[in-house]
Each structure stands twice: as structure tokens, then as C-alpha cells.
Amino acid sequence: MTDLSVKIKDVVFRNPVLLASGTVGYGDEISNFCDLNKIGGIVTKSLSLKPRKGNPPQRIVETASGMLNAIGLANVGVEEFLKTKLPNLAGYDTNIICNIAASSPEEYIECTRILTTESAINGFEINVSCPNVKDGGLEFGNNLDAVRRITAGVRAVTDKLLIVKLSPNVARISDFARVVSEEGGDAVSAINTLVGTSIDIRTRKPKLFNVTGGLSGPAIKPVALAKVLEIKRNVRIPIIGIGGISKWEDIIEFILAGASCIQVGTMNFISPDFAEKVVAEIAGYCEQNNIPVLNELTGAVRLP
Amino acid sequence: MTDLSVKIKDVVFRNPVLLASGTVGYGDEISNFCDLNKIGGIVTKSLSLKPRKGNPPQRIVETASGMLNAIGLANVGVEEFLKTKLPNLAGYDTNIICNIAASSPEEYIECTRILTTESAINGFEINVSCPNVKDGGLEFGNNLDAVRRITAGVRAVTDKLLIVKLSPNVARISDFARVVSEEGGDAVSAINTLVGTSIDIRTRKPKLFNVTGGLSGPAIKPVALAKVLEIKRNVRIPIIGIGGISKWEDIIEFILAGASCIQVGTMNFISPDFAEKVVAEIAGYCEQNNIPVLNELTGAVRLP
Amino acid sequence: MRIEKTQIVSVSEVQSGIFILTVESEYFAAATLPGQFFNIRVSESLFPLLRRPFSISDLTGKNLSFMFDVHGEGTKILSQKRAGEWLDIIGPLGHGFGIEGEYESAIIVAGGLGVAPFPYLTKKIRNKKKIYSFIGARSSRHLVTQGIVNVYSATDDGTTGYYGNVVDLLKLKISEIPGIKKIFSCGPTPMLKSLTDWVNFVGIESEVSLECAMACGFGICQGCPAELHDGSGYKLVCKDGPVFNSQEIIIS
């Protein structure tokens, strides 16, 4: 039997398949379809200190092999999360990564400070890259100094696994990964969504209330894979690969390109049992190909 | 009858539909399917001073609603272009835009200097954004100073229409459009391809010899549209919209977002008569919607 | 709530451009209430990418029916399915209509394909309540009344029934409807808006079934907000709806 486990810092993931932030809420609904005990972990919807209502409709648009979303970080806030969401999540034998999105470095730090005392939480994913909110979000995501300050600030208040989720909407993502590594971040997630838009030619209005949104789904997979490869070739830091994964082969591609773990996002909407099923498929692939330890494939792409 | 024409600087395009660089060679083969006399113009495959062989195979990979290419700017060079390609192209009643890709600012200038004396050539599109060659290409495309120098240098040697084709692989494309505008460029083209990759999990090698390639096709349309909108909202310069256009509605979307003209790329491979047909469809749309002058729609998106 | 591969029993064009697709599923048939919906994967490939939501239209034995017209790529593919093929569907989703209660007259108000959920609703309540069905459409050709009882029809072009919109027709007839009333409605947003503006004003209990773009259909994407009247934010059409009390949400 292949060893599918992955260790990043002191967190052991049963297998490299995690559920991506914003695509599974806090686990309540997805657990009807996907056994959370069978996957590597779940990343919560981005949490902010106070609850956020999110953007008015329309929040999503389908595109060719992809979708745009401009949810606007609708979330219950840290307090409510601790009260009603975490207890339920804590019942699963899986890793819980809290994704945090904030409007200021102070807010990131404050959220982490509060959440890090909870033993059920295994780590943090700092979202500096959400394209759908005015304050914070993308403004941090393409500012090296901001990413540096946020990483350092959050690192100072938690010893838990610290992942920074990077924006693909930059010229060189590896520069950002380097900063995270320099400031003591334990891993980077790549990628968040690409900025995109869509216009209703009948009304002549953008389809999304927020005008632009984040593009996800199979359409972005080649871009995400190139970003993971760029980071792998330039910076020594574990990478969590995200973007357009829709079949087990995609996961192997990400791992070969340099990912230690991967996250499933948009595909949860289409096949909410995908993550659970794909774990079995990867195990099958490894057995057929005599791969005793899956994580030995990380970065094993053969470059010319 | 709707007026479909667009004027940029002193060049009048019969309609806003152009054929994109690298997707129609020098017009020889595509003219079997698409009547070049019926479209706004044709942009040549990127020309360099000397011929280039291009990259070894594999050069293309299909992806979800898109494709990656790493052709490596295979082209006949300026001299051969003038000798064997331009005479044929000049026989069509359409605008001929020479796309130029070079390894140094000097080479861009030299190519333009030679070509600008040809009366059959109506303008230039300076490709500072090709992701598939080591020297030049993307290195210029995400360097504001390089784009500034190249634009100024080329401007100094030609009075013809000067378009700079921008890379989407940057944090703020509008900064680049601003530089082009400041240095006297007449328009910008947006976008070139997004950097992407794909790995063969069987061989564990990148599918493309060049490792990474440029992503084009319907998959990238939302991104391209957002880039056009970003430029429109920030800089006053005519925009030529490119990226994933596969139906007439897409063209109207680009025009609403701010494009004066558009270019058809990947779709030429799938339906080489698309550009000709889509002109008729746009005319039909304008008539049905009582739009007397199509270019009045440019930038007419209704933002909140 | 489950994912199931169900087998298609039949697909038929019941009238010009309007299709009924029927699948067989013991579990779904037992679990589904009027007003709930299913999120259907129209293709085995990932094109189109997202599932398409459809209300349960009718239910007989183990057979569930969906009614739709060809709108875009997704519904086109659905309309070309054949009996015997398999359809991957998730459901039943959301909360259905509140059919219990003290009301005596159930008033159905539907515009266009908004009629879809009402054959099953009708089946469920026709023995307990008096039903008045106000059905509007562009023209007589577009008017769907299959499975609907006691129909008052309205068409935009007057080709059949009342010449005008269905809400105006309801206003004309409301005084003839006896007893405690409850309205169940579904249809285009402008219709729902004019209906609920009036209904909230005159104070008849009323439920609307909303449609909006959806990615997941069961509460994980936050893509389907319905704005609350009280200013407190949004509920989710897929999870908290698609049926809402018309006092609760803002239709715009």
C-alpha cells in the first residue's frame, strides 16, 4: 500500500487532498457527500474578525470551462465560527486549516491570535489574494511589503502551520513565495483565482455586481501549474497546489510540478464527492505504478 | 446600414475584426477560407530581423477550452517577408499590420525602420509580450522601462500606426498602457497569452519542449476582458481587444468593455472562416438593435 | 440530499419548445417535496462546467419529472437526452412550498416556465385545498397548463385568456376567491416583483420560488444571495430557499 501522507511542519496530512477555501463553507454541507475523515484536510471559508454579508447578487457567472465568483468574502466571522462551526468540524478526524482574510495586517494578526488557542485548529492559510473586496484582498496580494508584514505579524502570534495563499495576478509569484519563506511562513498555497469579468450585452452591465470576479475551474489549470512550477524552481518552500483540478491526473501533474498537497475548489460544486473519490484513484495509480511513497513525486518533473 | 468602421490614428478599419498575430501566418493559407477583403485587417506572425526556426516539438497542447503554444516565434524574418509574403498580402484591400518581436530595443527599431518604408504596410504591432522565447519576449513585457524605451524608440522611426501588444502576465496592465500612451504609441493590444504549462504524467516531462507556453482560447476570455476594462478605466488610449473570442457576442463584450477593434486568434484554427462570418453577424446585431455607429459602443459598459 | 445516477425514463417535447424529462429514483421519489429542486449534471464531460438547477415538476410513483425549455447549451443538451441514458443529479435541494397551514384557497401564480413546480404542488394539495391557478405566458403557444387545475390564463398578446399580465388578472379575480388564501408563485423576476409588491400591500400570505445563478446548489459556494427585507444581509436561494415568504426577501 502506498504511503500517501504528507507532512508539512508538524502537521501530517493523511493524503495530499484538501478542500479549498470558499468552496466548502465550514464543512457542514459538503460532509453529506464527502467523508472528511478520508481526506487530508479542509480549509475554511475565509474568516474575518467580524461577519461579512458579502456582495449583492449576481455573485457568480459560468465561463468556458470555468466560473467567475465575486462572493465578497461572505462569512460568519471569527466569533460565530468558534461558537457554531468549529465544534462540528472538530468532530472529524482531519486537519482543519483556518483561512483568514482581513482588511489590515492588524486584523490578520488579531484573527490568528484568537484562533490559534483552539487545539482543534491545525493551521492557518492567510488569504492575501482575494480579488473581490475593495479593502485588503488583492491590494495586499500584489504588494511584496504587505505580504512581508502580514506574514511576519501572523508568524509572531502562532506556532501552528502557517500557509500564505498567493495571488496569481502578479508578474512573478515566486518573489512572493520567497518573502513568505523569509518571514517564516511554512508553506504557500498557489493559486487563488485570476481576475476576470463578463458583460451582459443586453443590459450592457457587468454580470457581476462587483464588476470583476475571480476565475476558477479547469480553464485556469495550465496557469496554476505554471505558477507552482515557477515557485518550485525558485524558492525552497512547500507548495500547496490549487487551480482547476478536476481529475486525478491533474493532481499528479501538480505534485510533479512541485506541490506537496493540493486543494480541490470549483470541482466540489460539480461533484461534491470528488475529493473522497480521487484519493482512491490516486492510491490506485500509485499501486499500479509501484510508487511506495507518493510525496517522493513532489517536484519530480523531468525538465530539459 | 450600420457603420462598422473604426479609425485609429489615420488608419480606417472597415470593421473592428482583425486577425491576430501568429494565428494566420502571413495570410497565405487563411485566405482560402476567409475573405481578407471583408475584414478590418490582418496582423502578421511576429517578425524578427533574421528568420527564426522556432522551438522543437512539441509546440502545442490542448487544455480545457484553451490551448498552450510554444512556437518560439518561428518566422521568415523581415527580408523574406518583404520578398515573398508582403506582395501577396498587399493584393488584398485590407489593413496590414506588421507584428514585430525582437531580442533587443535596437532590433525592434531596426525592423520597424526597414518595414515602415513599405506603403502596403499600414501599421505596426510591437510584441513585447511573447512568453515563449528566452531573450526578449516576456522579459520586456513585464518591465515598464523596457516597454517605455521600445515604444519611444520605435515611435521615433515611424509615423505609421503604432500599437504595442501588452502582456497579461503583470500585476497592473494599465501601467503599461499608460507608458505606451506617454511615449506616443497610438494604441495597445490586450492581451497576449497567459503563461501556462502541462505535464505528461506518464513521461513526467512537460508536454511542451519549451516547458511553459502561452494559454489562449475561450478559457482566457474573462481575463482578457478584465484587462481591457482595467486599461479603459485608467488610461486614454485606443485598445485592441484580444483573447478567447469565439462568437459575435464576445466581440460586443470586448467593445463594451473598451475595445475599439478586436482580434481573432485561436478561433482561426477551429473555424478559419470565423472572422468573415462574424462580421456579418455583428452587422446583423447592430441593425436589430438600431445601432447606427458601432464604435459608439466602445467603452459603453454601464458600471455601477 | 444525495448524488445519484438516475436512469432516464423519457424525454418528450410536450408542446412546442417545452420538454419534460423523467427519471426513475426510489430514494428521490420518497424524499422530494413540491418546490424543492435538483441540480443536474447535463453532460458527462465538464462542458458545460456547472450543474443546472431544475424544480421538481411532477412525481408519480418512482418517477420524477422536470419541465424546461431550451435556453442555452445546458438545456439544449438535456433536450437531446434519450430514454435509458443516465443522468447524474443531486437533490432534493432547498425547502419546498409551505403547503400545510390554515389557508383554504391555494392560489398559484406562474409566468412562463414558472409553471414548472406546480403540477406536483397541485397533486399534493388538490384533495385538501381549493386551487386557483393563474398562468401567464407570452402567447397561447407558450402557455403550459399540463397538470394544472382550475386555470385562469393570461397572455401578453391576448391569443388566449386574459389580454395582459397574470398579476393584473389575479387582481381582477381575487375578490371571487373565497376563504383564507395563500399564494404560491414562480416566474420571471418582474412578475414576482409586481406580485409581491401588491401582495405585501394587501396582506395575503404568499410564497415565491426564486431562480438565480447557482454554482453548487446546496450551500457551499455562497453564490446565490437573496437580500433580506430587514437589512440584515442575505439568505441563500439554494439552501434557505428557493421558496421564500414574500415578506422576507427583496425582489429586484
Added chain:
Amino acid sequence: MRIEKTQIVSVSEVQSGIFILTVESEYFAAATLPGQFFNIRVSESLFPLLRRPFSISDLTGKNLSFMFDVHGEGTKILSQKRAGEWLDIIGPLGHGFGIEGEYESAIIVAGGLGVAPFPYLTKKIRNKKKIYSFIGARSSRHLVTQGIVNVYSATDDGTTGYYGNVVDLLKLKISEIPGIKKIFSCGPTPMLKSLTDWVNFVGIESEVSLECAMACGFGICQGCPAELHDGSGYKLVCKDGPVFNSQEIIIS
């Protein structure tokens, strides 16, 4: 060279996993030579995005046939087409086999589905030349000989014919083939490579039909390079090929 919507005459699984799809087109039938190919849009939607290239396999009257196996999404969709449906195809593309010339014995060497172009080639030359067909496959089940004459077969597992690869079989038999020879080959790259290495060494005139990823199929994308022996760069498989003289290009 044209785009045409052709009507499908038939699609049949001629042997396990191998399909022949036949379309009708007067123009294409008149214009197509053995070894040329067509670029087929397998779906009306843009999924999959690119056309799929297929050699002309056979041609009878106005009917053109393509032979393929189910490889991925594109060929799967093709295999599910039905007679009467329309297929958007571009062709005829590229240069075919050089069938004219002084040679007396035509030697066909095909591996797997590489046999596809040879029924039509056979038809064109069988009255003028003596034909020797060396056909290889994984096993007898995979061996396709429809439309092929004078077959020498080889299988990897020895279930029929020579136990081994088809190039080795050819080497064994070459001395029995009389007169001026010309080889026409198509198949997997390793087979073509071992064949041309040997053929270039022994000096038999030989043409290979290449396959590679293609976007356009007619010379506008530069996506299909074949490296030239003389170091001068690349030719295009779609436009300058798919058939090349084996001396001209490097197979690797």
C-alpha cells in the same frame, strides 16, 4: 481545401474498439489523394476545442471513410455519432503519398491504427503495382486488415502471424520481394524510427506518414514541426507532410 458540413453515412465498429465513420461529399471525394487527411470538428460546441486530424482511410464514389480507435474525448464523441448527423470537416489537407514512380513493389508497413490510410492507397495502386502489406498490432484482436491485400502480419503477443514487431518481419521477408521497391509506412513513432533507420541504411525509397499534435491542420499555427535532417530547421507536418521522404526528416 475547404470547410464543409458533410453528412454522416454510417458509423460502425468494424472490430472490437475500431470504428469506421463514413461521410458523403462530392467535392472531397474528387479532390482527395491517399495519405492526405482531414481535420474534423467532433462537436458543435467548443468542447473539445481543437479539431481532430484523421487520414482518409477509404474512398468509394462520394463516400469518404475514416478509421479510428477511441483514444480520448474527441474520438469518443466521434464514435457515438449516428448516420444522418452532420460533421464539419476541413480538407483535404497536406500532401499524400507519392504513388507515381518507377517502383514495382509497393511495401506497406503499418503498426496499430497506422493502417488507417492504406485501404485507399491500396485501391489506387493495386492495378499498377505489386503490393506487400506488413501489418503489426498488439494482438490478433487489434490487427486490422480490412481493405488491405497480401498481408504479412505480426503481433506483439504472437496470437497471429509473426511473433514480434512488423519491422523485424519486413527485414526477414525483404529478400523475397522482387523489383524496385518503395515503402509506405505509418504507425507509432518507435516503429517508424526503427523502420527509417534501417531503410535509410539499406537505401530503399521510403515515405512515412507522421502524426503529431496539431491546432490548425493547414499551416497557420506552426504547431506541428518535423525536424529536417539537414539541420536547416523544421517543416510542417500538416502542410509539408504528413507524408515525408524518410531521408528528409528526423524521427525521434
